[in-house]
Structure formats: C-alpha cells, structure tokens
Amino acid sequence: AQTVTQSQPEMSVQEAETVTLSCTYDTSESDYYLFWYKQPPSRQMILVIRQEAYKQQNATENRFSVNFQKAAKSFSLKISDSQLGDAAMYFCAYRGLTDSWGKLQFGAGTQVVVTP
Amino acid sequence: KAGVTQTPRYLIKTRGQQVTLSCSPISGHRSVSWYQQTPGQGLQFLFEYFSETQRNKGNFPGRFSGRQFSNSRSEMNVSTLELGDSALYLCASSQGQGGQETQYFGPGTRLLVL
Numbered sequence: 001a002q003t004v005t006q007s008q009p010e011m012s013v014q015e016a017e018t019v020t021l022s023c024t025y026d027t028s029e030s031d032y033y034l035f036w037y038k039q040p041p042s043r044q045m046i047l048v049i050r051q052e053a054y055k056q057q058n059a060t061e062n063r064f065s066v067n068f069q070k071a072a073k074s075f076s077l078k079i080s081d082s083q084l085g086d087a088a089m090y091f092c093a094y095r096g097l098t099d100s101w102g103k104l105q106f107g108a109g110t111q112v113v114v115t116p
Numbered sequence: 117k118a119g120v121t122q123t124p125r126y127l128i129k130t131r132g133q134q135v136t137l138s139c140s141p142i143s144g145h146r147s148v149s150w151y152q153q154t155p156g157q158g159l160q161f162l163f164e165y166f167s168e169t170q171r172n173k174g175n176f177p178g179r180f181s182g183r184q185f186s187n188s189r190s191e192m193n194v195s196t197l198e199l200g201d202s203a204l205y206l207c208a209s210s211q212g213q214g215g216q217e218t219q220y221f222g223p224g225t226r227l228l229v230l
Contacts (some may be wrong), residue, residue, distance in 0.1 A: 020163035023135055025228060033216045035218075037221075039169075041222065043204060043223065043224050044223050044224075045206065045208070045221035046221075047218050047219075047220075050216060050218065052216055091159065097214075099172065099213060100170040100172070100214060101147075101164050101166065101172040101211075102148075102161075102163075102164025102165075102166070102171065102172050102208075102210070102219075103149065103152075103161045103164060103172050103174070104149075104159075104161065104208075104219060105161070106158060106159035107158075108158050109158065112213075
C-alpha cells in the first residue's frame with residue numbers, strides 16, 4: 001500500500017519570503033501522479049500543482065514550484081514571495097495506476113502560517 | 117461553470133441514527149469520490165462512483181454506503197451512527213478518466229454525532 005508522509009506539522013514564513021514543504025511517499029509503482037492541495041480555513045480543497053512521475057521536468061505554477069526526486073520518492077513544494085492568502089493547510093497527495101479510480105492518498109498536512 | 121456543491125453543510129445527529137449526504141458534481145463530470153476528514157485519521161478515501169457504478173472503495177465498514185444517479189449526483193449514507201463518525205465529509209468530482217486529471221472538491225459537510 002502506498003503511504004504519503006509530511007513530516008512538518010507547521011511551517012512559518014514571513015510575507016515575501018520563501019518556504020519549502022516536504023513530502024515523501026512510498027510506492028512500488030513506476031508510474032503515478034502527485035499533487036499538492038491547499039485547504040484554507042473555509043475547508044475548500046484547492047489544487048495547487050500536480051506532477052506526472054514520468055516527467056523529469058519539475059512542475060511550476062506561478063509562485064508555486066515542486067522539486068520532484070523520483071529515486072528518493074520525494075516531492076517538495078516551494079512557495080515563493082509568500083502572501084497572506086497562502087496561509088492554509090497544505091496536503092501532498094498520491095495517485096497510482098492500480099486500484100486508483102477516484103482515489104487520492106493524502107499526507108497528514110502541513111499548516112503554513114504567514115506573518116506580516 | 118458552477119463548482120461542486122454539497123448539502124447540507126452542517127448536520128447534527130445522535131448515535132444510532134442514520135444520515136444521508138448529497139453531492140452535485142461539476143456539470144459534465146461523471147466521477148464522484150467521497151472522503152472523510154478527521155483530526156485523528158486525516159483524509160481517508162471512502163469510495164468512488166462513475167456512471168452509477170462503484171469503481172473503487174476504501175477501507176470503511178459496511179455502514180458507509182453510497183450511490184450515484186443518472187445525472188451524476190451522488191449520495192452517501194451512514195447508518196447506525198457512532199461518535200467516531202463525526203467528521204468533515206468531502207466529495208470531489210472529475211471527468212472520470214483517471215490519471216492526472218484533477219479532482220475538484222466541494223465545501224464539505226460537517227457532521228457532528230452526539
């Protein structure tokens with residue numbers, strides 16, 4: 001079974017600074033998909049960024065970028081130029097190809113606190 | 117396009133009762149997944165429906181069930197409620213093609229069991 005580990009319960013960052021969130025996963029599959037979701041206080045889950053395992057190039061979405069290390073099974077998220085609106089719980093999620101219909105495997109989450 | 121909607125948003129029940137939660141997916145989406153979110157267990161996958169058929173199921177007891185209608189709207193039912201069923205229940209919709217496609221989440225239904 002796949003597991004997703006986020007070892008940082010909380011990270012604090014000042015506005016305009018950069019913060020990196022860690023995520024590691026365990027899988028025996030060679031092809032899969034990885035996602036970062038954001039859950040603000042409203043509890044609405046919002047997709048931040050996604051990465052296909054077969055792509056070596058790291059995904060980027062505006063101020064959000066990932067560092068995907070397939071051999072190390074690591075998928076970290078970097079938030080650049082942090083804004084107050086980035087404050088939220090961030091979840092790393094895995095989706096495999098076997099037994100995967102509709103199923104995302106989530107990590108425990110990292111709470112990001114943004115200070116002025 | 118309207119987003120994923122869930123009703124009701126809040127619900128209070130007592131132990132032993134049953135509850136039905138509803139989820140309307142984004143127009144054109146045929147897959148609906150359900151998740152339970154609790155402080156202790158985090159986000160856990162319940163089940164997924166596509167074209168009125170359950171394609172996948174998580175590790176939950178049979179008290180948790182669901183169904184999907186021909187218009188892709190989905191309901192989940194929890195019978196004989198237990199205190200531990202108190203949680204935020206999230207549904208997510210997608211086109212149903214698997215792989216990298218994004219799941220779009222609704223705002224959730226917060227269930228409190230007393």
